[in-house]
Amino acid sequence: MSATTYSPRARYFSVPSLETVAAWLLAIIWVFPLLYAFWAAFHPSEFMVRFELFAPLTLDNFVNAWSQAPFARYYLNTFALVTGVVIGQFVVCTLAAFAFARFPIPGKNVLFMLVLIQLFVFPEVLIVENYRIASELGLINTITGVGLPYVASALGIFLLRQTFKTIPRELEDAARIEGCSWLEILWKVYVPLAKPTYLAYGLVSISHHWNNFIWPLVVTNSVESRPLTVGLGIFSAPETGVNWATVSAATLLSIAPLLVAFLLFQRQFVQSFLRAGIR
């Protein structure tokens, strides 16, 4: 090395490299749609047509959106749906994963492969028949009907089984010597040690069901059960003629809780999506 060459570190603090420029350019393109939606939502609708950076700010669009469609009710429905689905998934998938991880079930491997099929055949793919089954069970236009097909989740069973398998048997044996029943062992030994898995899977599941659309669209037909995504889809359909500034306000309203949660807990979100792999 001669004295005239620059070390890479020195170059890092001077002119940005081509790579840095490309990375930033791509990042700006990637956030731009969201920033544009923000801009549109906080300005009077006439500025959608002629862009002025310093146009007057307003909250009217949010007020309009909130009053033109029952967003409060949609929020409530989405909250109820997400809470119900996640609790249901935790219970059902925990029991199944425990059975797969620790019990001598005949034909266990075949059964587990059968479960994994659901990673590919989602409820929304079987939309026609699932609609028929939901209607036979009297679940059309109920929040239960929106959530129930997703409760026995192959992904949840898969992730929890993996975690349970890594838990040393000695802990279980110790609990059994103390006279714990199987369910007590599950509750006191396995579930606490699987907390990170529950967190990761829970986050992925919450985002999935907050965002889910086509199945809720089919299975709901009134304000009583409609989640946010379906409400937003109906509200912003071009034929309704709602003005754009209001549509962007409604869009931001629908994504705000999830977006804020993501910005606060970025690392956990990314880690969770990574761990869950297949949504």
Added chain:
Amino acid sequence: MTLTAHRKMQLYGALLLLPAAILLTAFAYLPTVTTVINSLFLPGFRGAPTEFVGIENYQVLFNDPTFWKVARNNLVYAVGTIPTSIALALAMALFVNGKLRGRGFVRMAYFTPTILPMIAAANIWMFFYAPQIGLFNKLLGALGFSGVNWLGDPNVALGSVIVMSVWKEAGFFMIFYLAALQGMPPELKEAADLEGTRRWSFFWRVTFPLLMPTTLFVLINALINAVRVVDHLFILTKGGPNNATNLLLYYVYENAFSFFDRTTAATITVVILLVLGVVATLKFTILDRRTHYQ
């Protein structure tokens, strides 16, 4: 362990599986079977019994030019979104894996579209694509070009949908590449630096081959999404103009809930199930024999 104790364990395990088994049967296995059955029968008129017609429904479907148009669209959509998303995801991961100023912000920018609902993303992209007041046409107008009908021109519409999907997906795939890159032994890079290997050839000869399992994993996910996610069509195009952006699952939805043709819907669903079956087979044969850095 005595036999009776073993039996007890078996019974207990079966009981633990029961809730999941009932739900999976109700919403996955049973509907799959009835879908296949429905595709082999024709419903009778006015309550008359259904009639077994074998593969006749498939013959009718395969003679329907609209079906082929939709199938072709789905193929174009897959070919248009998947390689682009994967290449971008890899580039993004390489960007934020290195020494980059403002790395945290850049990584967040790439990943944010992933957590938006497809419906919200489609709404936002409507502002870009709309004919008169959309941002893209305004920019073109300012530069003195005439506007493009992004979602109304049959030759352009599918491309517009593809661009939006790439924006939505690339950041999600990035995280898998990023994890794989961070799991790579640093000795490789050090050795290559000592040898004076150029960065580009290091990437093609070392990094890229080592990332192959990740690429396969991402590819499987992308294939599933190309078949499964049609939410954006409800906002952007409704499958139009003249089915130019219609995709298989959206076509199922249309047949079942707009045309009330359950038989055709079931027959197309079987085609989708076959595609997903091929993807699943790929995953369980190719991918699970390799290690995946997770």
